[in-house]
Structure formats: structure tokens, C-alpha cells
Amino acid sequence: xxxxxxxxxxxxxxxxxxxxxxxxxxxxxxxxxxxxxxxxxxxxxxxxxxxxxxxxxxxxxxxxxxxxxxxxxxxxxxxxxxxxxxxxxxxxxxxxxxxxxxxxxxxxxxxxxxxxxxxxxxxxxxxxxxxxxxxxxxxxxxxxxxxxxxxxxxxxxxxxxxxxxxxxxxxxxxxxxxxxxxxxxxxxxxxxxxxxxxxxxxxxxxxxxxxxxxxxxxxxxxxxxxxxxxxxxxxxxxxxxxxxxxxxxxxxxxxxxxxxxxxxxxxxxxxxxxxxxxxxxxxxxxxxxxxxxxxxxxxxxxxxxxxxxxxxxxxxxxxxxxxxxxxxxxxxxxxxxxxxxxxxxxxxxxxxxxxxxxxxxxxxxxxxxxxxxxxxxxxxxxxxxxxxxxxxxxxxxxxxxxxxxxxxxxxxxxxxxxxxxxxxxxxxxxxxxxxxxxxxxxxxxxxxxxxxxxxxxxxxxxxxxxxxxxxxxxxxxxxxxxxxxxxxxxxxxxxxxxxxx
Amino acid sequence: xxxxxxxxxxxxxxxxxxxxxxxxxxxxxxxxxxxxxxxxxxxxxxxxxxxxxxxxxxxxxxxxxxxxxxxxxxxxxxxxxxxxxxxxxxxxxxxxxxxxxxxxxxxxxxxxxxxxxxxxxxxxxxxxxxxxxxxxxxxxxxxxxxxxxxxxxxxxxxxxxxxxxxxxxxxxxxxxxxxxxxxxxxxxxxxxxxxxxxxxxxxxxxxxxxxxxxxxxxxxxxxxxxxxxxxxxxxxxxxxxxxxxxxxxxxxxxxxxxxxxxxxxxxxxxxxxxxxxxxxxxxxxxxxxxxxxxxxxxxxxxxxxxxxxxxxxxxxxxxxxxxxxxx
Amino acid sequence: xxxxxxxxxxxxxxxxxxxxxxxxxxxxxxxxxxxxxxxxxxxxxxxxxxxxxxxxxxxxxxxxxxxxxxxxxxxxxxxxxxxxxxxxxxxxxxxxxxxxxxxxxxxxxxxxxxxxxxxxxxxxxxxxxxxxxxxxxxxxxxxxxxxxxxxxxxx
Numbered sequence: 002x003x004x005x006x007x008x009x010x011x012x013x014x015x016x017x018x019x020x021x022x023x024x025x026x027x028x029x030x031x032x033x034x035x036x037x038x039x040x041x042x043x044x045x046x047x048x049x050x051x052x053x054x055x056x057x058x059x060x061x062x063x064x065x066x067x068x069x070x071x072x073x074x075x076x077x078x079x080x081x082x083x084x085x086x087x088x089x090x091x092x093x094x095x096x097x098x099x100x101x102x103x104x105x106x107x108x109x110x111x112x113x114x115x116x117x118x119x120x121x122x123x124x125x126x127x128x129x130x131x132x133x134x135x136x137x138x139x140x141x142x143x144x145x146x147x148x149x150x151x152x153x154x155x156x157x158x159x160x161x162x163x164x165x166x167x168x169x170x171x172x173x174x175x176x177x178x179x180x181x182x183x184x185x186x187x188x189x190x191x192x193x194x195x196x197x198x199x200x201x202x203x204x205x206x207x208x209x210x211x212x213x214x215x216x217x218x219x220x221x222x223x224x225x226x227x228x229x230x231x232x233x234x235x236x237x238x239x240x241x242x243x244x245x246x247x248x249x250x251x252x253x254x255x256x257x258x259x260x261x262x263x264x265x266x267x268x269x270x271x272x273x274x275x276x277x278x279x280x281x282x283x284x285x286x287x288x289x290x291x292x293x294x295x296x297x298x299x300x301x302x303x304x305x306x307x308x309x310x311x312x313x314x315x316x317x318x319x320x321x322x323x324x325x326x327x328x329x330x331x332x333x334x335x336x337x338x339x340x341x342x343x344x345x346x347x348x349x350x351x352x353x354x355x356x357x358x359x360x361x362x363x364x365x366x367x368x369x370x371x372x373x374x375x376x377x378x379x380x381x382x383x384x385x386x387x388x389x390x391x392x393x394x395x396x397x398x399x400x401x402x403x404x405x406x407x408x409x410x411x412x413x414x415x416x417x418x419x420x421x422x423x424x425x426x427x428x429x430x431x432x433x434x435x436x437x438x439x440x441x442x443x444x445x446x447x448x449x450x451x452x453x454x455x456x457x458x459x460x461x462x463x464x465x466x467x468x469x470x471x472x473x474x475x476x477x478x479x480x481x482x483x484x485x486x487x488x489x490x491x492x493x494x495x496x497x498x499x500x501x502x
Numbered sequence: 503x504x505x506x507x508x509x510x511x512x513x514x515x516x517x518x519x520x521x522x523x524x525x526x527x528x529x530x531x532x533x534x535x536x537x538x539x540x541x542x543x544x545x546x547x548x549x550x551x552x553x554x555x556x557x558x559x560x561x562x563x564x565x566x567x568x569x570x571x572x573x574x575x576x577x578x579x580x581x582x583x584x585x586x587x588x589x590x591x592x593x594x595x596x597x598x599x600x601x602x603x604x605x606x607x608x609x610x611x612x613x614x615x616x617x618x619x620x621x622x623x624x625x626x627x628x629x630x631x632x633x634x635x636x637x638x639x640x641x642x643x644x645x646x647x648x649x650x651x652x653x654x655x656x657x658x659x660x661x662x663x664x665x666x667x668x669x670x671x672x673x674x675x676x677x678x679x680x681x682x683x684x685x686x687x688x689x690x691x692x693x694x695x696x697x698x699x700x701x702x703x704x705x706x707x708x709x710x711x712x713x714x715x716x717x718x719x720x721x722x723x724x725x726x727x728x729x730x731x732x733x734x735x736x737x738x739x740x741x742x743x744x745x746x747x748x749x750x751x752x753x754x755x756x757x758x759x760x761x762x763x764x765x766x767x768x769x770x771x772x773x774x775x776x777x778x779x780x781x782x783x784x785x786x787x788x789x790x791x792x793x794x795x796x797x798x799x800x801x802x803x804x805x806x807x808x809x810x811x812x813x814x815x816x817x818x819x820x821x822x823x824x825x826x827x828x829x
Numbered sequence: 830x831x832x833x834x835x836x837x838x839x840x841x842x843x844x845x846x847x848x849x850x851x852x853x854x855x856x857x858x859x860x861x862x863x864x865x866x867x868x869x870x871x872x873x874x875x876x877x878x879x880x881x882x883x884x885x886x887x888x889x890x891x892x893x894x895x896x897x898x899x900x901x902x903x904x905x906x907x908x909x910x911x912x913x914x915x916x917x918x919x920x921x922x923x924x925x926x927x928x929x930x931x932x933x934x935x936x937x938x939x940x941x942x943x944x945x946x947x948x949x950x951x952x953x954x955x956x957x958x959x960x961x962x963x964x965x966x967x968x969x970x971x972x973x974x975x976x977x978x979x980x981x982x983x984x
Contacts, residue, residue, distance in 0.1 A: 034966070037961075048966045048967075048968065049966070166885075168881060168884060168885050168888070169839060169885065171881055172839075172843045172878060172881045172882065172885065175874055175877050175878040175881065176843065176846055176878060178874050179846070179847075179850050179871060179874050179875065179878065182870065182871050182874075186857075186867035188867065189858075189866070189867050191857060191858070191867040193853070193854075193857060193867055193868075193871065194850065194853050194854075194871070217908060217909070217912075220904075220908055221901060221904055221905060221908060224901040224904035224908075224938065224939065224940075225898060225899055225900070225901050225904075226899075389939075390936070390939045390941055390942050390946065391946075391950065393935065393938075393939070394932055394935035394936040394938075394950050394954065395932075395950075395954055397908065397911055397912075397931065397935040398928055398931050398932050398935060398954050398958060399958075400912075401911065401912050401915040401916075401928075401931050402924075402928070402958060402962055402968075404912070405915070405916075405919060405970075406968060409969075409970075411916035411917065411919065411920065412916070413916075414912040414913065414915050414916030415912070415913060415916055417912040418909045418910075418912045418913050421908065421909055421912075422905075422909055425905070426842065427839075427842070429835075429897055429898070429900075430835055430836075430838055430839035430842070430897075431835065431839070432839060448870045451865070451870070452865050452870075455863065455864070455865065460863035460864055462862075462863070
């Protein structure tokens with residue numbers, strides 16, 4: 002069978018000593034830098050890109066891929082330990098992961114993230130190997146109308162992200178959508194809400210907004226009752242998940258993997274949705290949804306699995322079409338071109354050893370990630386016992402540098418302060434930042450695809466209903482809406498939230 | 503006594519890290535040079551920059567560090583360099599956008615023609631007019647007929663206001679005197695995805711992005727926007743051969759320095775650029791991108807200056823006629 | 830009548846954000862539902878946000894007040910100041926002095942931090958960052974910028 006021969010070829014490439022070495026180096030460097038707060042995978046790869054220029058193409062790509070998942074895992078670590086997501090996908094992990102850390106369960110949270118990611122990575126690697134070409138064909142069926150409908154479904158379902166008032170969560174989502182629209186209008190080039198700052202022409206910087214509303218706000222909240230406690234976590238119970246934890250995380254990991262694998266394939270932002278979607282699914286089907294937002298292990302397991310599966314399957318459009326699904330993939334394509342490899346449909350035919358070598362090394366990289374990180378958990382958890390007066394200035398300094406490296410732009414730092422203030426005020430008023438960030442990411446996508454679909458259909462709104470995929474997604478969105486606002490369900494929901502208050 | 507030793511220590515410590523004060527042209531470059539790319543890392547311009555920066559750095563004996571200053575169609579990065587010290591340690595690598603933003607932006611923070619000194623042209627990346635694989639017209643002539651007959655049906659994708667694909671489309675439409683429905687995207691990546699998926703009919707993009715798709719049969723090419731055929735796409739006719747003379751667009755790249763850079767430093771940089779453009783690795787990588795290094799005559803301050811001013815004059819009327827501005 | 834100030838403030842903030850976007854969107858071409866201009870989508874969102882804010886305010890009118898808790902004014906001032914200072918000085922002073930400033934300001938945000946801790950943190954963090962970011966990762970930023978030049982011993 003072709004597949005086995007291909008995998009064999011890939012295994013031969015991936016297990017060459019030099020490739021193994023640089024795969025490990027990539028994973029290690031990625032983890033170490035990704036763990037620094039404020040520095041996510043994109044910044045890490047951009048910084049480390051020049052190191053790989055001197056290598057063979059396969060070695061270079063294997064190392065970059067290693068840096069990618071290392072940095073992604075490192076980003077989840079900071080999300081869990083100090084509530085600071087380095088990129089949109091780990092914003093969801095922060096919700097329950099940070100609560101677990103505050104309850105002294107940082108160890109199990111980190112282990113869950115590592116094991117969930119590994120499982121998801123394994124499944125996604127197999128998916129890529131077996132289904133890459135047919136999956137690409139499916140992904141291409143997604144036109145603007147389908148994207149719009151998918152985003153509507155995502156928005157309707159995202160109410161589940163709230164673990165307080167639904168109204169406030171909706172308000173935060175809409176605020177996020179509005180903030181996402183700041184910048185040049187794609188259709189006309191008109192400047193919107195930029196207040197005359199050319200720095201805003203490309204929109205607000207995601208990293209700056211995320212650090213503001215999550216990181217700065219959290220530091221301020223911790224400074225409120227500084228006198229009560231010096232150390233973030235007084236007692237760390239156990240480092241590894243208990244039997245009950247394993248039972249609780251198993252299915253969420255499987256479901257998260259499924260959700261992430263599917264959404265990751267969609268070029269143009271599907272992967273961003275995956276962790277949000279996985280969290281939503283878990284909270285919806287949970288018998289005890291009120292635990293979410295208060296340290297539910299499912300709330301860490303599912304989005305982390307989804308996030309990693311999506312990260313992996315987002316290689317599919319990159320490897321088969323040469324199309325970047327996210328900024329990290331854009332960097333990888335740049336690296337390939339510099340290495341003399343033209344990304345596109347011909348890579349698998351012209352350079353099979355590179356194509357399959359990279360795919361196999363994904364799995365090896367994931368394995369290394371687990372082996373590397375399980376022993377490190379003890380070390381990361383100890384970070385939490387550092388006195389807060391020492392910890393937070395370090396966090397803040399790293400954040401400043403991290404934000405600055407994205408665009409070398411002072412304006413982005415002013416954004417951090419402004420959103421830090423806004424985030425703190427909103428947190429004081431009981432509004433959670435995660436829905437705002439989701440809206441921020443989705444806002445431009447939603448509007449662009451709506452207007453694009455209308456342009457292509459020449460102003461015929463029926464396009465959303467006559468295309469079967471789009472219609473199916475909209476029906477699903479309507480169903481979710483009915484379920485959310487059905488009197489019986491609603492009464493139960495209110496009851497759940499009353500308990501909280 | 504003690505003060506002196508502390509002072510010596512401090513001097514020694516700092517001296518190892520950097521050198522302060524105006525470096526004499528004779529020992530230029532005495533420290534790493536920063537080359538600003540006004541776009542984010544990973545894009546085609548970033549790739550060109552990194553290739554050239556590495557080769558030039560080797561020649562100059564100092565590393566050239568690439569700094570990505572993205573935003574506002576490249577005008578933020580260009581503005582940054584325009585205001586930088588003209589000491590030869592901050593350079594700019596910009597593409598055709600340097601010329602078009604002079605018209606696309608009605609208020610620029612710098613004067614395009616007078617804020618920079620010129621090092622030289624680097625390369626001119628050709629563009630291709632492409633369509634989805636199952637689009638009816640078979641050649642450029644039938645495409646033009648088809649577009650005129652179905653102007654309400656044909657959709658043209660571009661990568662946003664001011665992008666090369668947008669300029670190319672404006673030029674095409676003005677050449678065939680037909681306005682097609684334009685579908686803007688944020689960058690060529692998503693636009694290409696929708697072209698591959700058959701969601702839009704046609705677009706114009708640089709060979710960097712299209713060559714492999716054309717060779718793989720995923721999209722069809724009608725013409726290249728060059729005077730001569732592109733080496734990597736020998737079967738694709740030029741626009742002139744295919745019956746549309748004057749439909750020429752190239753994404754040319756040039757290296758600039760802030761105004762006031764000393765002539766000696768500029769001469770060193772130009773010489774280094776010329777050497778870099780003869781580097782076999784650079785030539786090979788450029789060929790992979792479907793382009794070739796600029797000639798020795800073009801890779802000079804005069805070559806770049808002439809190109810910039812002629813391109814400003816060429817695009818201003820096209821942009822003004824379309825009435826599209828980016829601010 | 831019972832009034833929950835927290836809910837009212839929350840609704841009011843949403844309404845204020847909505848109003849700011851709506852007013853700015855007025856300058857943009859609206860278009861129609863079938864041919865949307867750049868102002869259409871933001872205006873629609875602003876109206877939805879204003880409606881949500883209004884409902885939150887109304888719901889807050891009949892509820893018992895909930896405590897907001899104290900505000901760490903000193904922390905607020907210093908923490909928000911640190912990124913601003915970094916942004917304003919990183920190009921002029923250079924990476925190293927700018928990081929030192931941020932580290933010092935950030936440490937002082939804590940009511941429990943003394944001068945001694947601030948000095949130690951500044952030194953330690955700056956050294957760490959210079960090693961990791963400048964030497965380790967080779968970030969393309971000058972360690973010392975033009976503003977620092979007069980304070981440095983000439984070579």
C-alpha cells in the first residue's frame with residue numbers, strides 16, 4: 002500500500018539523527034520561549050526563523066514545526082499558571098485551567114493539557130497521512146457563505162463561554178466584534194474607528210488586546226488583596242491527575258480532538274474556532290455545567306486537545322495547497338520558499354521525503370513534547386510559589402517585550418495599557434474577558450464573509466440558504482438558539498446561575 | 503583609584519556590546535545593520551528581503567538583521583526609515599507599494615521622492631492573470647470577449663485596496679474598458695483559496711504564489727504581465743503575445759536609505775547589493791520564485807530612482823481614475 | 830428602591846462603547862442591507878450592544894446592590910504606566926534602560942515593595958532579558974539608543 006510506503010519513507014527521514022536532534026531542539030526552544038508570558042507561537046517562530054536558514058529543507062521544517070507545538074504548549078502553560086494566553090486558542094484554556102491552578106491543581110491541569118495534546122496530535126497525524134488530499138477537497142467547498150454560516154453557529158454557541166450572566170457575555174462578544182472591526186475596511190479601504198492613528202490601519206494587535214484584558218487585569222485583581230496572601234497558591238496538592246481526573250478527561254479529549262481536527266482543516270481561521278467550539282460542546286453536554294469556569298478539568302482537556310488537533314490539521318491546507326491557515330503557517334511557507342521549496346500541490350509529488358518526513362516528525366515531536374513536559378510540570382508548578390511581588394514585575398516586563406516584537410511598534414504598548422484598564426473595569430463589573438476575545442477574532446471574519454458572499458451573489462441573500470452546507474450550518478445555529486432560549490432549558494439555566502451568585 | 507577601575511570596567515563592558523558615535527565611512531559597517539521590511543514576517547517581500555540581507559551581510563562582513571515593521575500598506579515601515587538616522591545602519595526594502603502609496607494615501611508621513619537615498623533595484627517579480635480551473639475561456643482573447651459579454655457575472659478577486667493584485671486588476675479592467683465585480687480579500691492567501699475552490703472566477707497574482715498551482719493544474723493561466731515569457735512558466739504567453747499590449751505589472755523591490763546617508767556608505771551598499779545579486783544561491787532562489795535579480799544597471803541608485811518616479815507617474819492616473827484611496 | 834450600581838455601571842459602559850462606535854460609524858457610508866457600506870455592520874452591532882446595555886441597566890434597577898470591592902490605586906497607576914513608559918522609551922533609550930525602567934516601575938506597583946526589592950528586581954530582570962532576548966534570540970533592537978549616548982562613557 003502506498004500509504005505504508007510513504008509513512009516508511011517519512012519515518013526514515015524523521016528518524017535521521019540530525020532530524021531527531023533538531024526536532025528535539027525545536028520542541029525544547031519552543032517550550033522555553035513560549036512559556037515566557039506574552040510571547041506566543043507566532044512571535045517565537047518569527048524570532049527563531051533565522052536559526053533554521055542554514056539547514057537542509059526537511060531539517061529546517063521539522064525544527065520549525067517542533068518550535069510551533071513547543072511554543073503552543075508553552076503558551077498553554079502560561080495560560081494555566083498566570084491566566085495569560087499567548088494566542089487566541091489558549092484564551093479558552095485560561096478559563097478553567099487558571100482556576101484549577103488557583104485551587105492548587107496546576108499539576109493535573111498541565112498534565113491534562115500535555116496528555117490531551119499528545120492524544121490529539123497522534124490522531125491528527127494519522128488523519129493528515131491518510132486523508133490529506135480528500136480533506137483538502139472538502140475544505141475548498143467552504144466559500145464565503147459557508148464561512149458566514151459557520152461563524153454564526155460559533156457565535157450563537159459561544160454563549161456557553163459565559164459562566165455568569167448571559168446578557169453580559171453577549172455584551173462582551175458584541176464589544177469584541179466591534180473592536181475587531183477597527184482598521185481599514187477590506188472592501189473600500191475606508192479607515193474605521195482609527196481616530197487618525199495610522200498604526201490602527203491594520204486593526205488592533207491581538208497580542209496587545211489579549212495581554213491587556215487578561216494579563217494586566219489579572220495582575221490588578223491580584224494586587225487588590227495583596228496583604229492577604231503573598232504566594233499565588235499556598236498548597237499544591239498533587240502533580241499528576243488522579244484516576245477520577247483521567248476518567249473525567251477521557252471523553253472530552255476525544256471529542257475535542259474530533260472538533261479540532263475538522264475545524265483545523267478549514268483554511269482561513271477554522272483552527273481559531275476549534276478550542277472555543279470544543280469548550281462549548283463540553284459545557285453543553287455536561288451534566289454539571291456550573292462547574293465550568295471554576296476549574297472543571299473537562300474545560301482544560303477538550304480545548305487543549307482541539308487546539309493541538311487543529312494546529313496539526315492546519316498543516317493540511319499548507320502542505321497540499323500552499324495556503325496558510327494562520328500567521329504561523331504563513332511563516333512556515335516563507336521558510337519553505339527561502340529553503341527553495343515551492344509550497345503547493347506539488348510538494349508531495351516532487352519532494353515526498355520532505356512531505357512525509359514532516360508529517361511523521363509531527364508525531365515524534367508530540368511524543369518528545371510529552372516526555373519533555375511531564376517531568377517539567379513540577380518545575381512550572383514551583384513557579385507559582387514565587388512571591389507575587391517578584392513574579393508580576395517579571396510577567397509585565399516579558400509582556401512588554403513580547404508585544405513590541407510583533408510589529409516593533411510603540412503604539413501596541415499603549416494598547417496594552419488601555420485594554421488593561423478596560424479589562425480591569427469590566428472584570429470588576431463581573432464581565433469575563435474570553436467572550437470579548439472570541440468576538441475580537443470573529444468580528445472581521447464575520448463581516449468580510451457576509452459582504453463577500455453578498456458581492457459574489459450580487460446582493461441575493463438567498464445564497465446562505467440555497468447552498469446546502471451553508472443552509473445546514475444555519476439550521477444548526479437556529480437549533481442551538483432554540484435550545485438556549487427554550488423556556489424549560491432557560492429556567493434550568495437560570496437556576497444554575499442563581500446558585501452561583 | 504577605585505573609581506577609575508570601575509569606570510574602566512564599565513567602558514569595557516559597554517564597548518563589547520556596541521559602539522557609540524558616528525561611525526566613519528571607512529570602517530562602515532562596524533556593527534549589525536537593520537533592514538526594515540514594511541510587512542509581516544513570512545510574506546513574499548519578507549522572503550526576498552531575507553535572501554538578499556543574508557547575501558549582502560556575508561559580503562559586508564556584518565550581519566544584516568531583518569526587522570518587520572508591518573502596517574498601513576507598508577507606509578508605517580517606510581515612515582520609520584525616513585525618520586531614522588542616515589548612518590547606513592537602518593535600511594528599507596520596499597516593493598511597488600512605495601510608488602503607489604504616494605497616490606493611494608493622500609496624507610503620507612514622508613515625502614516619497616525626497617525622504618530617501620537610493621541603493622538599488624533588487625528584483626522585479628512578474629504577475630500572472632489566472633482563473634479557476636473550470637472557467638470557460640481558454641485564452642486571453644476569449645477571456646476578454648467573455649468578460650465583456652458577462653460583465654455582471656464574472657468575479658475578480660484581489661488582496662485588498664492597494665495590493666499588487668488590486669493594481670493589476672484595475673489595469674486589466676481599464677485596458678479592456680469593462681468593470682467587473684471585484685471581491686476583496688485580506689491578503690492573497692485567502693483569495694487564492696477561494697479561486698482554487700471555484701468561489702471566484704479570476705485574479706492576478708505574483709508568480710511566487712501562482713507558479714506551483716498553475717503547474718499542478720489547479721488553476722489556469724492566461725498571460726504573464728511581463729515583456730518576456732517567465733522562465734519557470736514557458737508555456738504561458740505574455741500579455742502582448744496574447745493580444746493585450748501594455749498590460750504590464752511587476753512587483754519590483756528596491757533598497758532605500760534615509761536621506762542624508764553619506765555617498766561612501768551608499769556606494770558600499772550598492773556594491774554589496776550587486777555582489778549579492780550575483781550569488782548563485784540568490785539567483786537560484788529567485789528563479790524558484792519565478793523572478794531574476796535586477797541587472798547591474800538597475801541595481802544602482804539611479805536605476806531605482808528612475809523606476810520609482812516613473813512608477814509613481816504611471817499609477818497615479820490609474821488609481822485616481824478608479825477613485826480608490828487607502829485613507 | 831433597590832439599585833445595583835454594579836449592574837448599572839456595566840450596562841452604562843456597554844451603552845457608552847456602543848455610542849462611541851455608532852457616532853464614529855455615522856461618518857462612514859452605510860449602504861443598504863443588500864449592498865453594505867463600511868458603516869453598516871458596525872452600526873448594526875452598536876445598536877445591538879446598546880440594547881443589551883439597556884436591558885442590563887433595567888435589570889439592575891430592582892436588584893440588591895452587590896459589592897464592587899477595593900481598587901488598588903497605587904498598583905493601577907504603576908501597572909498601567911509601565912507599558913506606556915516602555916513604548917515611549919524603547920527606541921530612544923534602547924532596550925536595556927527601557928526594560929530596567931519597566932521592571933522598576935512594575936515592582937513599585939506592589940504596596941509591599943521597598944526600594945531594595947525594586948533595585949534587585951531591576952538588575953536581575955534587565956540582565957535576564959538582555960541575555961535571553963538580545964543575545965539568545967538576537968532581537969533586532971539596539972540595547973542602548975541615541976538618548977542614552979550622553980550618559981555612557983565615550984569610546
